[in-house]
Amino acid sequence: MDSLKQLRVTQKSQAYWRITFDNPPINLVDTDSFAEFARLMDMMEAAPNLKVVVFDSANPDFFIAHFQARLGARNPSAPKPGGHYPWTDFITRLSKLPAVSVAAIRGRARGVGSEFALACDIRFASLERAIFAQIEVGAGLIPGGGGLERLPRLMGRSRALEVVLGCDDLDAAVAERYGWVNRAIPDHEFEAFVERFARRVASFDQQALGAAKRLVDLHHKGPTPAEFDETQAIFVEALTWPGAAARIPKLIEMGLGRPSDLELNFGRSLDDLAE
Amino acid sequence: MDSLKQLRVTQKSQAYWRITFDNPPINLVDTDSFAEFARLMDMMEAAPNLKVVVFDSANPDFFIAHFQARLGARNPSAPKPGGHYPWTDFITRLSKLPAVSVAAIRGRARGVGSEFALACDIRFASLERAIFAQIEVGAGLIPGGGGLERLPRLMGRSRALEVVLGCDDLDAAVAERYGWVNRAIPDHEFEAFVERFARRVASFDQQALGAAKRLVDLHHKGPTPAEFDETQAIFVEALTWPGAAARIPKLIEMGLGRPSDLELNFGRSLDDLAE
Amino acid sequence: MDSLKQLRVTQKSQAYWRITFDNPPINLVDTDSFAEFARLMDMMEAAPNLKVVVFDSANPDFFIAHFQARLGARNPSAPKPGGHYPWTDFITRLSKLPAVSVAAIRGRARGVGSEFALACDIRFASLERAIFAQIEVGAGLIPGGGGLERLPRLMGRSRALEVVLGCDDLDAAVAERYGWVNRAIPDHEFEAFVERFARRVASFDQQALGAAKRLVDLHHKGPTPAEFDETQAIFVEALTWPGAAARIPKLIEMGLGRPSDLELNFGRSLDDLAE
Numbered sequence: 001m002d003s004l005k006q007l008r009v010t011q012k013s014q015a016y017w018r019i020t021f022d023n024p025p026i027n028l029v030d031t032d033s034f035a036e037f038a039r040l041m042d043m044m045e046a047a048p049n050l051k052v053v054v055f056d057s058a059n060p061d062f063f064i065a066h067f068q069a070r071l072g073a074r075n076p077s078a079p080k081p082g083g084h085y086p087w088t089d090f091i092t093r094l095s096k097l098p099a100v101s102v103a104a105i106r107g108r109a110r111g112v113g114s115e116f117a118l119a120c121d122i123r124f125a126s127l128e129r130a131i132f133a134q135i136e137v138g139a140g141l142i143p144g145g146g147g148l149e150r151l152p153r154l155m156g157r158s159r160a161l162e163v164v165l166g167c168d169d170l171d172a173a174v175a176e177r178y179g180w181v182n183r184a185i186p187d188h189e190f191e192a193f194v195e196r197f198a199r200r201v202a203s204f205d206q207q208a209l210g211a212a213k214r215l216v217d218l219h220h221k222g223p224t225p226a227e228f229d230e231t232q233a234i235f236v237e238a239l240t241w242p243g244a245a246a247r248i249p250k251l252i253e254m255g256l257g258r259p260s261d262l263e264l265n266f267g268r269s270l271d272d273l274a275e
Numbered sequence: 276m277d278s279l280k281q282l283r284v285t286q287k288s289q290a291y292w293r294i295t296f297d298n299p300p301i302n303l304v305d306t307d308s309f310a311e312f313a314r315l316m317d318m319m320e321a322a323p324n325l326k327v328v329v330f331d332s333a334n335p336d337f338f339i340a341h342f343q344a345r346l347g348a349r350n351p352s353a354p355k356p357g358g359h360y361p362w363t364d365f366i367t368r369l370s371k372l373p374a375v376s377v378a379a380i381r382g383r384a385r386g387v388g389s390e391f392a393l394a395c396d397i398r399f400a401s402l403e404r405a406i407f408a409q410i411e412v413g414a415g416l417i418p419g420g421g422g423l424e425r426l427p428r429l430m431g432r433s434r435a436l437e438v439v440l441g442c443d444d445l446d447a448a449v450a451e452r453y454g455w456v457n458r459a460i461p462d463h464e465f466e467a468f469v470e471r472f473a474r475r476v477a478s479f480d481q482q483a484l485g486a487a488k489r490l491v492d493l494h495h496k497g498p499t500p501a502e503f504d505e506t507q508a509i510f511v512e513a514l515t516w517p518g519a520a521a522r523i524p525k526l527i528e529m530g531l532g533r534p535s536d537l538e539l540n541f542g543r544s545l546d547d548l549a550e
Numbered sequence: 551m552d553s554l555k556q557l558r559v560t561q562k563s564q565a566y567w568r569i570t571f572d573n574p575p576i577n578l579v580d581t582d583s584f585a586e587f588a589r590l591m592d593m594m595e596a597a598p599n600l601k602v603v604v605f606d607s608a609n610p611d612f613f614i615a616h617f618q619a620r621l622g623a624r625n626p627s628a629p630k631p632g633g634h635y636p637w638t639d640f641i642t643r644l645s646k647l648p649a650v651s652v653a654a655i656r657g658r659a660r661g662v663g664s665e666f667a668l669a670c671d672i673r674f675a676s677l678e679r680a681i682f683a684q685i686e687v688g689a690g691l692i693p694g695g696g697g698l699e700r701l702p703r704l705m706g707r708s709r710a711l712e713v714v715l716g717c718d719d720l721d722a723a724v725a726e727r728y729g730w731v732n733r734a735i736p737d738h739e740f741e742a743f744v745e746r747f748a749r750r751v752a753s754f755d756q757q758a759l760g761a762a763k764r765l766v767d768l769h770h771k772g773p774t775p776a777e778f779d780e781t782q783a784i785f786v787e788a789l790t791w792p793g794a795a796a797r798i799p800k801l802i803e804m805g806l807g808r809p810s811d812l813e814l815n816f817g818r819s820l821d822d823l824a825e
Contacts, residue, residue, distance in 0.1 A: 100440055121436050140755040142762045152770035154431055156704055160770070161671050162732050164762045165650050165751050174733075176452070177726070182437050183449075196546070201440055203549030205415045205518025212417045212439045215506060219498065220427035220435070223769065231765060243755025271746070274753030375715055396711050429706055451727070454705075457712050458724075471821070476715055478824030480690040480793025487692045487714050490781060494773065495702035495710070 006036050008058070014049035015202035022058035025259050026065040029112045034077045034086040041093045051209055052201040053097075054194060055120060056104040061264065063105045064113030066135060067145070068257055069239060069248065078236075079229065087112075087145055088228040091119035095222070098210045100201060104194045105130045105172075105181065110266060114180075115145035118154070121213070123181040124197070126190045130172040132180055136235075138167035138270045139251055140243030144235025149223035155179045169267030247273070281311050283333070289324040290477035297333035300534050301340040304387045309352045309361040316368045326484055327476040328372075329469060330395060331379040336539065338380045339388030341410060342420070343532055344514060344523065353511075354504065362387075362420055363503040366394035370497070373485045375476060379469045380405045380447075380456065385541060390420035392456070393429070396488070399469055402459040405447040411510075413442035413545040414526055415518030419510025424498035430454045444542030522548070556586050558608070564599035565752035572608035575809050576615040579662045584627045584636040591643045601759055602751040603647075604744060605670060606654040611814065613655045614663030616685060617695070618807055619789060619798065628786075629779065637662075637695055638778040641669035645772070648760045650751060654744045655680045655722075655731065660816060664730075665695035668704070671763070673731040674747070676740045680722040682730055686785075688717035688820045689801055690793030694785025699773035705729045719817030797823070 008020040019040065021027055044050055057063045079085045084092070094101055103109075103120040110133040117123050117132075125132075134151070136143045143164060151160035155178045163170070163178070172184035185193045201209065238244055248256070250273060255262035262269045283295040294315065296302055319325055332338045354360045359367070369376055378384075378395040385408040392398050392407075400407075409426070411418045418439060426435035430453045438445070438453070447459035460468045476484065513519055523531070525548060530537035537544045558570040569590065571577055594600055607613045629635045634642070644651055653659075653670040660683040667673050667682075675682075684701070686693045693714060701710035705728045713720070713728070722734035735743045751759065788794055798806070800823060805812035812819045 100436060120433075122433050137754055137758045137762050140758050142758060142765065148762065148765040149769050152766050154433075156729055157766060157770040157772065158670075158672050158704075159729075159732050160766050161650060161763065162747075164766060165754070165759055166747055167754070168747075168750070179431055179434075182434050197437075197441055197443075200443070200546060200549065203545075204412055204440070204442070205516070205522065207516055208412045208415050208417055208513065208518050209440055211509060211513070212412050212423065213436065215417065215423040215509070216427050216432060216435050216439060219424050219502070220432040222432065227769070234761060234765070238758065238761070241755070241757055243758050247755065270753075271750060274750065375711060395708075397708050429708075454709075457709050472712075472716055472718075475718070475821060475824065478820075479687055479715070479717070480791070480797065482791055483687045483690050483692060483788065483793050484715055486784060486788070487687050487698065488711065490692060490698040490784070491702050491707060491710050491714060494699050494777070495707040497707065 004036050004039060006033055007040055009040070009043070013202060014047070015051040016198050017044070017050060017053045019053060019055045020058050021055065021064060024059070026263055027057055027059050027062040027113070028065050028068045028257060029116070030068045031077055034090065037090040038086060041090060044097055044099065045093070049206070050099040051204070051206055052100050052102065052198045054102045054104050054198050055116070057107060060107055060129065062107045062113070063109040063130070064116050065108060065263055066111030066113055069139070069141070084225050084229055085232045087232065088225050091146060091228065092225050094119050095121065098213065100209070100213060102194065102198065104190070106187070106190070107131070108263070110135050111143065112145045115143065115147050117181070118146055118150045124190070124194055125172040125175060125181040125184045126187040127172050127184040128187045130175070130181070130184070132170045132172075132175045133167060133267055134164050135167050135266050137165055138247070138273070140241055140245070140247040141238045142231070142235055144232045146223070146228060148231050149227055153222070167267070167270055169265070279311050279314060281308055282315055284315070284318070288477060289322070290326040291473050292319070292325060292328045294328060294330050295333050296330065296339060299334070301538055302332055302334050302337040302388070303340050303343045303532060304391070305343045306352055309365065312365040313361060316365060319372055319374065320368070324481070325374040326479070326481055327375050327377065327473045329377045329379050329473050330391070332382060335382055335404065337382045337388070338384040338405070339391050340383060340538055341386030341388055344414070344416070359500050359504055360507045362507065363500050366421060366503065367500050369394050370396065373488065375484070375488060377469065377473065379465070381462070381465070382406070383538070385410050386418065387420045390418065390422050393421055393425045398456040399465070399472070400447040400450060400456040400459045401462040401465045402447050403462045405450065405456070405459070407445045407447075407450045407455055408442060408542055409439050410442050410541050412440055413522070413548070415516055415520070415522040416513045417506070417510055419507045421498070421503060423506050424502055428497070442542065442545055444540070554586050554589060556583055557590055559590070559593070563752060564597070565601040566748050567594070567600060567603045569603060569605045570608050571605065571614060574609070576813055577607055577609050577612040577663070578615050578618045578807060579666070580618045581627055584640065587640040588636060591640060594647055594649065595643070599756070600649040601754070601756055602650050602652065602748045604652045604654050604748050605666070607657060610657055610679065612657045612663075613659040613680070614666050615658060615813055616661030616663055619689070619691070634775050634779055635782045637782065638775050641696060641778065642775050644669050645671065648763065650759070650763060652744065652748065654740070656737070656740070657681070658813070658816075660685050661693065662695045665693065665697050667731070668696055668700045674740070674744055675722040675725060675731040675734045676737045677722045677734040678737045680725065680731070680734070682720045682722075682725045683717060683817055684714050685717050685816050687715055688797070688823070690791055690795070690797040691788045692781070692785055694782045696773070696778060698781050699777055703772070717817070717820055719815070
């Protein structure tokens with residue numbers, strides 16, 4: 001466990017773990033993150049009594065800011081020959097884990113931060129603090145980590161198009177109405193709500209929990225690993241598109257990837273970029 | 276009609292029937308219920324002018340409490356050779372009925388009570404009085420009557436997992452947000468709302484109503500009878516699991532199946548069981 | 551452009567067009583409309599820089615009232631041999647347009663008016679002014695322009711059945727809860743909200759927008775042109791049903807197709823028809 005630098009693992013019991021994402025200053029997913037996610041999956045898959053795992057953030061303003069995209073660079077997280085992209089591997093393993101995964105979202109969950117939450121089985125959001133966006137198109141890219149596959153299934157084509165093409169920040173109340181999260185909980189009740197849910201599930205019988213999750217998945221066809229890979233390949237390609245080449249340097253100048261007004265108010269900032 | 280003991284049939288007109296579930300003290304579905312449901316279907320299928328049927332409850336606190344599970348007992352409602360489970364037959368026939376079925380839900384609809392409502396074409400709930408839960412996992416079982424098949428299609432995978440694995444009581448406002456019901460109506464307007472809807476549909480042309488329902492079903496793929504049977508077989512199996520054997524006697528001690536604080540507040544009571 | 555009589559095209563820029571439906575007195579879709587929709591599609595498909603198109607109405611009370619059905623008449627908009635119905639052609643071309651289409655709905659959107667909005671990629675509604683209904687069953691018909699295919703996918707089977715069989719007016723708040731529209735926006739903010747969304751999308755990179763829309767559609771299976779045609783053929787047939795023959799003359803007497811209390815309050819008026 002001490003080999004993980006961005007993830008803090010708290011084993012509240014054999015049945016219930018907390019994973020806290022802590023990658024200062026603004027919880028970017030970077031190329032080191034994928035290796036940590038893979039090692040975390042090794043640990044969770046090796047824990048036979050694990051029933052529930054809650055993902056939260058050490059930074060009250062950022063659940064996960066977004067992916068630290070590098071223009072024109074070869075993607076350092078390319079798939080191994082004959083295998084899947086590391087991110088595809090992680091989200092596939094997470095959804096197949098017999099234990100139920102819960103994203104407890106405070107602060108901004110944009111780009112791959114939204115897609116990390118979407119990869120969890122359940123999403124609870126702080127009503128006042130959580131903010132959601134798929135910002136990729138505003139940077140001349142496309143969402144590469146599951147948003148394009150999952151949002152249309154989750155909120156329908158029209159709301160998914162609004163989110164993906166509009167790139168605006170949605171507060172937790174709207175995210176709840178759109179089905180992006182299960183529920184938005186007032187922040188002063190948020191921690192108690194999540195904790196009660198986790199402890200409750202941890203108290204139930206593992207055989208019943210496992211059978212129920214397996215049967216729900218039998219009746220809900222999600223995207224396949226090949227579909228996730230296909231979109232990621234286009235995302236990698238998009239890093240070389242002229243649109244991204246023109247827009248990302250301007251965004252970096254405005255504060256992309258570091259503590260900044262841009263990172264706090266990305267949705268509004270894209271209006272400034274247009275002018 | 277007088278041969279039905281748990282169901283009161285009121286023929287308001289040839290086009291509009293009310294069916295009131297009345298099985299004191301808390302409207303449990305028991306093994307007699309399945310035969311009554313089958314006889315009711317015979318009656319409705321033999322009524323050529325029927326356009327709308329509203330299901331309600333004689334008990335203001337319970338729409339349908341849940342199924343009266345008997346530990347370790349062979350399921351007395353096993354499928355006939357080559358046939359479906361009686362419950363599968365009922366919900367399949369109900370959804371194929373040319374008349375539209377409406378659940379008017381006041382009080383608790385848990386377990387098979389929720390699944391009865393889910394088997395109706397339309398669900399209206401009293402905002403203040405209706406409560407929904409799939410409590411089976413909390414009893415060491417799994418939902419066996421359609422919840423696992425229908426909830427993921429209705430509210431998406433994440434909310435279905437929260438409901439099925441969390442086993443908590445949801446009030447009607449949350450149930451509406453999750454799509455569990457069409458609408459939550461303030462209780463003082465509830466009866467008038469349901470009555471207006473039913474009389475309105477009963478006033479429309481039967482050929483148009485029938486064609487419209489048939490075409491909606493052409494564009495909405497629901498679960499198949501075989502899928503319902505498959506889950507029910509696992510439910511029957513689950514009655515013999517160690518988890519159920521450990522948990523159900525404790526629940527009976529706490530008041531399961533009879534007027535009790537447990538039956539009024541099942542969701543909260545599962546926290547007590549954990550302690 | 552001046553050859554269009556019912557549609558006013560305002561090219562705010564090469565990237566952003568407004569199309570205003572203006573067919574006094576109550577914005578009925580009539581047999582001339584289909585030819586105008588086809589010519590509009592020719593124009594939009596020939597505009598290589600077009601990124602976003604907003605559809606609104608010149609009449610604050612009616613987005614589009616409904617289709618001007620003629621009893622017993624052969625449908626003048628029949629499909630060409632081997633081809634699709636003109637309406638099927640229009641909605642298919644609109645959804646395949648690389649530019650994103652937005653319905654900005656004030657006033658009543660009933661019947662084909664609702665279905666026009668449903669054919670747009672995104673729907674924003676004025677909270678106080680927008681009203682939605684599929685009124686066809688109340689006229690002894692069935693929805694023929696996409697409602698039966700799209701509503702079950704959009705809001706689930708139960709809410710679609712309520713809308714289609716109940717034929718009632720839904721205000722924008724309920725339409726938002728049901729997913730009929732993306733969002734209901736307070737009317738005093740409505741124009742600014744739509745304008746900001748459109749200008750924002752128009753400022754983004756066309757390659758990224760196009761790829762994102764294409765990928766969303768890869769993960770959202772909508773109805774096929776053949777399915778739309780099949781329902782329209784039944785709609786045409788329904789114009790000869792006895793139910794329509796009995797109900798439509800009464801509706802015409804009550805004000806159908808002209809400025810009237812019926813057209814303002816169609817949902818309520820169907821209760822009067824029943825009496």
